[in-house]
Amino acid sequence: MGVASLSLIVAYFVPLWQILLWAPQYPEGLTMKIWTDNLTGQVDIINGLNHYIGMKHISVEMFPEFRYIGPLIGFLIAVGLTVAALGNSRILLFFVILSYAYGAAALWSFWRWGYDYGHNLDPNAAIKVPDMSYQPPLIGYKNLLNFTSYSGPDIGAWVIIAVCLLATALWGWEFFKHKKKIRMQHATASTTAAILGLFALLSFTTCAVGPEPIRYGKDECFHCKMTLTDKRFGAEVVTKKGKVYKFDDLNCLVNFLKEGTVPEANIAQVVAVDFKKTGAFVDVHQAFFLQNDALKSPMRADIASFSDKKDLEAVKVEAGGGKDMTWAEVQGSF
Secondary structure (H helix, E strand, O other): OHHHHHHHHHHHOOOOEEEEEEEOOEEEEEEEEEOOOOEEEOHHHHHHHHHOOOOOOOOHHHOHHHHOHHHHHHHHHHHHHHHHHHOOHHHHHHHHHHHHHHHHHHHHHHHHHHHHHHHOOOOOOOOOOOOOOOOOOOOEEEEEOOEEEEEEEOHHHHHHHHHHHHHHHHHHHHHHHHHHHHHHHHHHHHHHHHHHHHHHHHHHHHHOOOOOOOOOOOOEOOOOOOEOOOOOOOEEEEEOOOOEEEEOOHHHHHHHHHHOOOOHHHEEEEEEEEOOOOOOEEEOOOOEEEEOHHHOOOOOOOEEEEOOHHHHHHHHHHHOOOEEEOHHHHHHOO
16 A cells, blocks of 8 residues: 555656547547646647637636645545555545545546536537537547547556555455454354353353252152152252252161262262251251151151251240250261
8 A cells, every 4th residue: 555655646747637639630649638737738739620619728727626636646645655554444445435536526527627618619610510519528439520539547547546446455355354354253252152151051050069949749759769748858968960869858868878879078968858947958067956756757757957946946845845956966866
């Protein structure tokens, strides 16, 4: 972009546009070259010929565009050098849009001049052809009476066109490269999110180790194979891998632990059902136990578990007494 922008300086030293005329009396052709601020070529001869059909006298003064073509090209060069210095794709896009806007404005201005030049004729001209206009072609060839005219870019315009196309191609390459990068980032983000989600799920399933709600009437005691039915009693052993063993009474729980079916090192929790709080568990090492035959547990251990000492005392009064026990004493009872 830096080299391309600097190459636009050429436009100040070569013609931007050319108009060529051929006729039998001028087989070698007549030329008019349009520069950034001047006209060159056989302009006087062309004016002399056009005078007979009433066309205006061509001069630099009839082109107000000459006052700002040079500064506009200078501004385009400055924008291009800014792109090269900063490597900013947005400024590059502005350069591309600006160059196309220049081209569109130049073509519109030239067409407007050509329309006025070819249609607004002197009514007192020596040669009059009814309904005939002499608007030169915008781009390409056109026959005007016995003349063939051509209008098209000259060296300066071709340089500007080449720089514009180069900038367009560069911006397109940057755009699709950026778009591909975004797609890759999105794909990476999605993959990362999926991996993190998987790890989170695995972490949850491995870390969310805890007791399961007992489905009374459906779950079976692992030790005695009896269905759990009394919501006041029950116990569970939870392994570090999350496996849960359910029991209908504390004696079944204690016998299971003594059998060593699950090594103690693999046990995460041992819990018992709170006698007074339906559906709640209490860790056996923190629980309060009451033994009384009147409690009538499923396998007749007749020991109730409590998370609150006050609840134990209340049940003890209701049952007419009983023996307070620790977890170690419960274990030693079977």
